[in-house]
Amino acid sequence: MVRKSLNILLVIGMVISFYSCSKNKIEPIPPPEPVPQPTGVGTPAVLFVPQVFLQSINPPIIPANNPQTVEGIALGRKLFYDPILSGDGTQACADCHAPEFSFTDSNQFSTGITMLQGNRNSMAIFNAAWNWNGQFFWDGRANSLEEQALGPVVNPIEMNNTWPAAMASLQADGLYPSMFNDAFGTTVIDSNLVAMAIAQFERTLVSANSRFDRFLLGQLALTPQELSGFNIFNDGNLGGGDCFHCHGSAANPLWTDNDFHNNGLDATFTDNGLGAITGNPNDNGKFKTPSLRNLAYTAPYMHDGRFATLDEVLDHYSQGVVMSPTIDALMQHAGTGGTQMSPSTKADLKAFLLSLSDPDFITNPAFQDPNP
């Protein structure tokens, strides 16, 4: 306290020194000419934080240079559902990220406008503002939601457009220039503003009303099978599920650690995942932990969509785990090929996992296609 006061005095002293001098030597600086301010920089919109998050985890991350606005969200929502962004005007973000599938699709690999397919499963989108490390995609190659949104538009196997062409299409549209003006105060459309608007819309895609969420809030009782499954989720013993180190807990209801792991899918890798981005061979075969929310809508599973059903996923963790140089030490039953769950254990675990799905999320009117 004492030192703080002294520092303040020092600053005051400095200011006085300068003031004393400038008053004698320098003409007062005229105030700057008023600069025309952009009109319509948007109406601030507070991101809804559900109670199960509020009571347990850190606040959402919203970049200071892209605050949520009513107009920005509306623009992003329209763009998300509009095929205008694709090279031939036939494909929108929502074609591979559809609300009924929790903003993924039901295919192992999605097909782009030139009928090409990639080697990764389309990722579900929800609770993106709670992705602490800010790394998006299965391999973490985008460092923000905004950066992520820039990717698919120009990816040759996805929307296969160029940004100059996409911006020209938007600029020539009858509605978009005024919507950009409302959201960002400019009618000059550029790719960064497109990505910012889409990211704003995506941040509103909050899912937190599953049966388990309502159980956490004391609003309902789980079935005995669901409760048994939750204990199996937390059971690290052979025969248990041993899921919690990567997939959250009642205190971390994101149901992901937002980190990257090799979960023992393959002995050798055809896709290096995170390692291809970092260049570190110790990261080869690592992919982002997907949330366990909304599994009822997001099949198929894994970064390459190799498992068509949840039963196949549980069989993998039970009997299908294989060693590899970068396998995560958390796969602690890898030596026995997995946790060796019994059929009834798997059935109970599956019941718990499905209690994390949120039917209100996929039908939320605010998230649906706004275009006529």
Added chain:
Amino acid sequence: MKLITKSLLGIFLLGTLFTSCSKDEGCTDPAANNFDVEALKDDGSCTYDKLPEEVHEESHITFNFMHHFDGIPVTAANFNQFNFVTANGDTISITKLRYLVSDMRLYTTSGDSVMMNGYNLVDLTNGTGLSYEAGESDLGAFAGIGFNFGFDTTDNAGNYLDLNSANWNWPVMIGAGYHNMQFEGKYKFNGADSLYAYHNGTASNMGAHEQNHISVRLPGIALNEHNVVVTIEMNIAEWFRNPNTWDLNANHSNLMMNYGAQKMMQANGYNVFSLGAVSQRK
């Protein structure tokens, strides 16, 4: 006193920078009764009600956490390499190391302690929490420095949003609360890679939960300056050595639900930490 002198010196030096400005002389001490805002050169005319009081001096304490394996420095840069040999002769690599420290404290010579509340998650894997500004204390000599490895029973019952977000929780069925440590890697067994997950937290035995944190006490230090940086060193090798020579092939995984393993970790943990360099500056 030193800082007052420094402030006066600062004002004086700044004043001299502008000696080309036309200026009156006067009292230039803002703390004086007759402080003259226009004066740039002090003429010795300052008057005071009374002499400035003796300043009560404090020290800001920062803890740095350093890690080694019997003298080999360990950072994330030498993770994933079979660089280390345990007391049992197991050759190991490290893939993750993070742990919680709480209630940093200083023991006074009269037997009390000065608590610096709070906690810090040291994460060697991501390079976060390696430096922790714990708080303030009066200057002086202290008989010891200490902290808890993990949370004590009371703190372990709290709800910490940042730790929840870091997925640091310990399952309810084995005592709830939080991990003390997650320490993972591989060991060689018959030439092949095997996995270990040396996780520490509440010890649970047939439904009975037993606190398992470690109250660490290290030698005393003197706080002489306003900023003191205390280095805490972890010798990772000690987790495998004393009093329990750790056989990784017997205890490599599923240790969280293993009461005996948890208590052996606690016993070995008392020998893990030591006091490293202490640096002091104004």
